[in-house]
Amino acid sequence: MEEKLVQAPIPRGLQKVLGVEPQRSSRAAAFTEAFLASSLQQPDNQDLKNLLTHKAVILGYTRPKKQRTKRSSKKAKGLTAQQKKALKVFQIRPEHQRYQLFLPLHDLWRQYVRDLCGGLRPSCSPQFVQQKLLKADLHGAIITVVRSKCPSYVGLSGILLQEFKHVFKIITAEDRLKVIPKRNSVFSVEIDGFVSHIFGSRFEQRASERSAKKFKVHGSIDL
Structure with missing residues (x-):
């Protein structure tokens, strides 16, 4: 019960008495971004907006191609008729x-x-x-x-x-x-x-x- 009361917004009647103005969401987001930019030391090449939105970065990966040995496309040729005759294969x-x-x-x-x-x-x-x-x-x-x-x-x-x-x-x-x-x-x-x-x-x-x-x-x- 006490926690709800702490988190409850200030009534409009008390805002003028206390001198508190309601902050819009855009102003809050701009303030948060400016605060983080001044306090955090980040590399120059890192995008702060991507860091704040917590977007996952998928790295591309390709497996190294295996070097295939080139096979000779030439088939073993047999002896020609003249070569067989010269070697007297059938004699x-x-x-x-x-x-x-x-x-x-x-x-x-x-x-x-x-x-x-x-x-x-x-x-x-x-x-x-x-x-x-x-x-x-x-x-x-x-x-x-x-x-x-x-x-x-x-x-x-x-x-x-x-x-x-x-x-x-x-x-x-x-x-x-x-x-x-x-x-x-x-x-x-x-x-x-x-x-x-x-x-x-x-x-x-x-x-x-x-x-x-x-x-x-x-x-x-x-x-």
């Missing part, structure tokens, strides 16, 4: 042209085809095996030329060492390296009693490209 040395030397490769190919077909059983469909062989890697397979426009190629048989887009390169049982064109030739491949025929004219592509190609089930081949 098989005469001392390596032996049929017995590549028999382990043929055994690996047979196991590879068995795994590819999920096991070759007598109950397997020949069409199923044929479709698997069309997209399989034939390196290591024993292929035989059954038909060809060139009579000298008919009957040749050997382990396939290299397959190019247009030719097969095989090693015969007589240790002879033969290059047979795919075009106008029919080849046979035998594994575990299943014999599949390959029409070379429809096989003129690289082994890596053949795995993604869709072959037609029916068709006619002209020799």
Whole structure:
């Protein structure tokens, strides 16, 4: 009760008797600002109005950027056809042209085809095996030329060492390296009693490209 009386404003009747004039809010604010400006020592660059209003100052912060190492945009380029020819990359040395030397490769190919077909059983469909062989890697397979426009190629048989887009390169049982064109030739491949025929004219592509190609089930081949 006493605190309210102390804080109560002076009645208007007593203001004239006491000689007290009511102060407006603007005059009080100006007096307070002038008093603080004269009594407080502040740096010259500090704004007194911002200090009195207690405004929060948000400082901008940016994280330092990490220096990224520049990666080379150039991809490693392979050898050109001329460089491969000069280095003789695809040539098989005469001392390596032996049929017995590549028999382990043929055994690996047979196991590879068995795994590819999920096991070759007598109950397997020949069409199923044929479709698997069309997209399989034939390196290591024993292929035989059954038909060809060139009579000298008919009957040749050997382990396939290299397959190019247009030719097969095989090693015969007589240790002879033969290059047979795919075009106008029919080849046979035998594994575990299943014999599949390959029409070379429809096989003129690289082994890596053949795995993604869709072959037609029916068709006619002209020799």
